Amino acid sequence: MKAEYLELVEELEELNVSPEEIKEYLKEKRKNRFSDVKLKTISLPYLNSISPTIESTALKLSEEQGELCRAIGKFRGMNGERDGIKLSEDEAYREITKELLDVAQTAITMILVLEKQYEIDVEKYVNEHIEKLINKGYVEVL
Structure with a gap:
């Protein structure tokens, strides 16, 4: 894949295409892949009113993941409480959804920290992640 890009860059340079145009073209090509x-x-x-770091976000992710597990455990009766609060199935799924969104928010916050503070090209890694899922058979290309 990398060789394809290098070949394409050489061709575009021969056509006097600017580096910015090449970068934009490659970005669009990756996105459409x-x-x-x-x-x-x-x-x-x-989250623009706080200043998260990798460390603070990792700790928060652990906390939120624990709350998600607690919500699932409580619903499934795995928390050891005999007289715990009984939730209806709908209430339990709503609680699990809320906790899962907290996990997702925290994970996205960490991704944004990597992108903003460390100039990580997250889109590149998203594409690699999708490719990995396809290769493992978790995702079928339509």
């Missing part, structure tokens, strides 16, 4: 993969997009806010 998985156009046949069904995606679900959930938009979560950028």
